[in-house]
Amino acid sequence: MAAITVCIMCVTFKKSKTKQTHKRSQPHTPGGIQLEKFVAARGGKHSWGTPPFSIVAALIGYGIVLFAPPVLNDPDTYWHIAAGRWMLQHHAIPHADPFSYALNGAPWVAHEWLSEVLMALAYRAAGWSGIHILFGLATAATSGVLARYLARWLSQPAASVVFILGTACISGSLLARPHLLALAALTLWTSGLLTARDRGMAPSVLLLPLMVIWANLHASFVFGLGLVLPIAVDAVVEAKSGRGLIARRWGIFLGAAIGASILTPNGWHGLLFPFHLMRMATTSSIDEWEPTSFQTLQPLEGALVALLYVAFSRHVRLPIGRLIILLGLLHLALHHARHQMLAGIVGAMVLAMPLGQAFADAEREGTSRRSSPLWLFGAIACVALLSAIRLTHPVERTDGPASPIAALNHVPIEIQREHVFNSYAFGGYLIFRGIKPFIDGRADVYGDDFISTYLAAMTPNRAVFEGLVDKDGIRWTILPARSPAVAVIEALPQWQRIYADGIAVVDVRVADPRHHEESAE
Template sequence: MPPLLIVAALIGYGIVLLAPPVLNDPDTYWHIATGMWMLRHHAIPHADPFSYTLSGAPWVAHEWLSEVLMAIAYRAGAWSGIQILFGIAAATTFGVLARYLARCLNQPAASVVFLLGIACVSSSLLARPHLLALVALTQWTVSLVTARERGSAPSPLLLPLMVIWANLHASFILGLALTVPIALEAIVEAKSERRQAVRRWGLFLGAAIAASLLTPNGWQGLTFPFQLMHLASAASISEWSPTNFQTLQPLEGALVALIYVAFSRDVRVPFWRLIILLGLLHLALAHSRHQMLAGVVGAILLARPLAHALSDGASEASSRQSSLRWALGGLACVTLLTAIRLAHPFQRTDDPASPIMALDHVPVDIQREPVFNSYEFGGYLIFKGVKPFIDGRADMYGDDFISAYLDASRPNRVAFERIVKRYDIHWVILAARSPVVDMIDALPQWRRLYADRIAVVYVYRSDATAAADAAGAGKAKHRDPT
């Protein structure tokens, strides 16, 4: 067991377990809520149960397995449980990557490639299904490349991983896409045994596709990732926007290092792997969220070419006694980190995804009425049992709906009032920095109910008196010990 594996796993576990930003994504809330819904109903939703704007519209929880795991973790340990679950996922991903790199490269090259690879994951270390699926992506890629190095097709024992992956996250399509060029590389280089290579890799690819269909979405799961990527409104979501090099990006560091080695050493990347790398680079430049794919998969594909260019070889195997000491030390560190997390559970306070105080100031009767909310607050509203106007499920809302929402949020008074009339909006909760705030302040039919550094709440004038009375009654009850 290479020491790098233990250290890498501890890095992944410790960062996710102890870093609050891991919980800063608003989608974490509605993923947990979806998992809770499934645990209560013992079913996978096929129609929207959360929003009021598209209530009952077709929507399949294609990440259902991740969401159930998240709900179980939350039930078991609240936010600490979520951090432990995703800490295990990060530890496993980092460990699998480090183990493969240690097999290909000596130190310090293995550590440098590892650090550059995981740096590209840093912005995606969030408590969302893609981080659970990253475990599958890493193991799948390592298995494909290892099989290719051994001159054989991947083992059928890898297929259950595809079934799990397809139910965790839509990124399973990348696993299928990676198989094709690796298979072509094997077929081209097989020469006299080409027919046998075609049969073995063809059977594996066909079986992998069949395994990926074992989801609630069936064959539509194969088309869903492409539909999502081609949403015109996706560019308005930060993680789907192009990578911005006006600030230092992890991908930039990895590319600079790679260019330096490529020019200073004779790095030779096989044609089909170069095609994969170029495709990953395109995805990472087009969508910032795909930097993690380029970092992890790129590190695996480049490990052998870098080893040859550096005249490097596989690290010497550790002795059994040394491996045992490293394993026991790693286990002790994991136990200590987990104990610290459980002894000091994470307490949620107001943050850009969590308008906790603002929602607490909205009377329950008002909360039941239609709301216009900031996009980033939708997940929290679902988590608290409030039906939002919009949330992070962009695939369900579609371009037309999101475009209308964006028009109103520019701000555009006509577009906003059109939405208010169409959906009978009674109250509004917006991020304090939203440009819509100043517009609504100027509208006589709206009254500001509450404001803080995170959120601003407005109530329609006809509801304002009732809201004020309810708020006053709550304060009086709080003052009166009887």
Template sequence: MATIPAAQSPAQGLRPAQSLRLSLGLRQLVVLAACLTMFAIVLFTPRVLNDGDTYWHLAAGNWMLGHLQVPHVDPFSFTHAGQPWVAHEWLSEVIMALVYRAAGWTGIVVLFGLATALAVGLLLSRLARWMGPIALAVTAWLSIGCMWVGLFTRPHLLALPLMVFWTGALLDARAAGRAPPLWLAALLVLWANLHGSFVFAALVAAPLALEALVEGRRDPWPVVKSWGTFAGACLVAVLLTPNGVHALIYPFQIMTMKTLNGIIEWLPPDFRTMSEFQAAILVTLLVCLSRGVKAPFFRAVLVLFILHMSLQHQRHTLVLALIAPLFLAEPIGRSFGRTEPRRLGPPQAAAVLFAVGVLVMTGIRAVEPVRRGDAVTTPQTALAHVPAALQARPVLNTYSFGGYLIFRGVRPFIDGRSDMYGDDFFSRDIRLMRGDAAEFDKAVQQYGLAWTILQPREPLAKLMDAKPGWRRIYSDRWAVVHARVDALEPVPSR
């Protein structure tokens, strides 16, 4: 991720003190503008709600509020009911459910807008130590652009401020030549209960610990003792969840699934057209190659590893956008002659302006509250045309519809919890959606499928029109519904 060094101040005619005040003010203005932009993007862009997983996260939160416990088995689907499920995002889901109950979808976008704005603010406030306003603005644009692919109202966004704060605190500890403070491990208790991305805490800490060990190799014991104590405290912290050791294993379990390429966000990024991600890579290479940037070895390895992850799975570009700039800012800044970091001015004025901007935009959003209608993950009208008695019977659904079905009290065949369903079942679902007639007949016999709700583009949807004993009962641009003839309620005679 590019962290472009500071441009020369335009206020050449001012005295040094005046020029410094102007520079600090401009940098604060860039941070403020970026935070408000991030908040506005989440608040007013319909795409952030276009993910079916949001629905089942809300349903899970409501279930936990209703039962006052965290589920350890699946309470939602009919194919895996009662089977083990690690609800590793339970705290995020409870927060989402509470906000939804209080303020509906408008509250949801405000919640996630604040989380992402805070993450951007924490990031840019640290980068401003080594950058001027122009460089900071360019980096903000590139970072926010790279975050775009993951901007959906799901728990991972609530963990982003913790990721930035954690990384910054570790870098501060290394700059001071000491191990991170033990209180920082307590942050992992919150992070581990919000989202499985807490594993990135170890990914960030490991190269810095190795760096400290190499630096103190002549007398390694103090480093081993201090960093080892911190690592032990972190391990205890991440085990303090309702899922215990299962929460620790879960992130690695999903990373080893063989069917991840069936989910869009786990596909590699598309380089056929220019994107902010491509621009970030190219600009970073340009700056580093032209200025002879020298990054510490282990830090460079970390940045390249996260880049590798982003090239494999586009969902990780969001992580790259927030972590890589923190590691590259200082070496790039030093390559342009900076010798010491500069602090931003007092944050009070910027905080007040941000609060005013948030209140104004929230008021505008509240005038026309967010409403969810038919969309690629929300077959609202189609489901409304399915008789209640039929909704209670087993259904075969498109993967992305599963969350909405759960939200509406319908038990799905499959939904976004791919880790729970596993590779074999997910592979079977892919074969079904591709129109494997034999696999479909087996599923009907095994589960007693009475109806289907599919996206029109699915090959299976076209197959159903010619399937004996089945009838299309509704279709629109978003969804098509078929039902077994013998499952339909008889039409009363007039």
């Protein structure tokens, strides 16, 4: 990931015009010519000039993720690291569940295996600071590529506004999970497709190995495949000649991309996985799969308001393919809150060219400025410095909504070996600590029926819980302190509380009191 980030920075210094000309040529302003001559006269050797927008954006993204504690707040981070650790130990990708006792041995292919191995390696190298660095580099890559593409079409003030509105939509998903690593691949992929379309060319074959990597990082690669067709439609519709040839080239690329995407442990089944997950009825009980709520101010709301204002005031015209993409993104973002990040990043890139054309008559810089390569070395130095600060101030995990650290430490080892009934949010931490949970964040493994039974027990439903105790031989429970199921469990005569704090409550099933009375007699 570090190599990808550095490569993105290096591309910034390629000798080319940073502003693409639109359909009608625009003369440079006299001031722009003077500035260009001034920079040329200086030769770029003794003046740093203006820092590239992409480098500034990348450094900001890196710094935010590097020092933001909420990045580690997701319970799935724990089991992703544990899965990567398992793969490094066994030198294999699991095809059966090795973690949960309730579904031990059930079919499960680690479709995000590459992300999980990277996470395990980062954790092995530098603990939680290593996780911050890994995801910081991924965010830097995403920010740098996005900023570079926006700067091709928009003046720096306009590009900055679009960048802020777009990246703000990531804020709710800024978590140490595979989707954040895959977001860098999504941004590179989208940039490659749109650049090919803007230049009237077929997409580069270099995007195909990127698709192989992406497909092994996260299931969002299917969305990337879905972007090809509408962008290809624009290329064909707006071509003045040779439409058949253009259609064939894009069609060949799409076929090759699909072929590249099945080079995973899941094979062609990976293409169907996202649709299977979205069809699950019980995913609606998971926060990120709920519809976007506007009861509180959302970044998506700000982006939509800004878009509507510009669209009406500047008469923004979108080609049919880009319009289809934008409407699809809006549908996904409203239907599932987790898709706001797709709408923010891809939406900003899809709108860059139309917005640039809409603002063509407004005052803008109009010329490219060569920045000294010193900025590249300065950026690398900043990354090294920030990383050193992070490493010299290690992250110490404390109790949190997904981390019942103190509670688990108070559970005797012999009890930990027994079957547990745990909350969905605690499953990842239990796996991380080497304890087989009842349930964890892998909704695709458990399925609707199992999750429905779990939700019923947590409602709480005494009969359902007792049925699970008898069926699975549950010996202890670890649940959130405010869970209504705690009161029901502790009302049962054979259950006793052994620990409680503001995060979690631990109860243990003891011998039946009636059995003790009979033995005493």
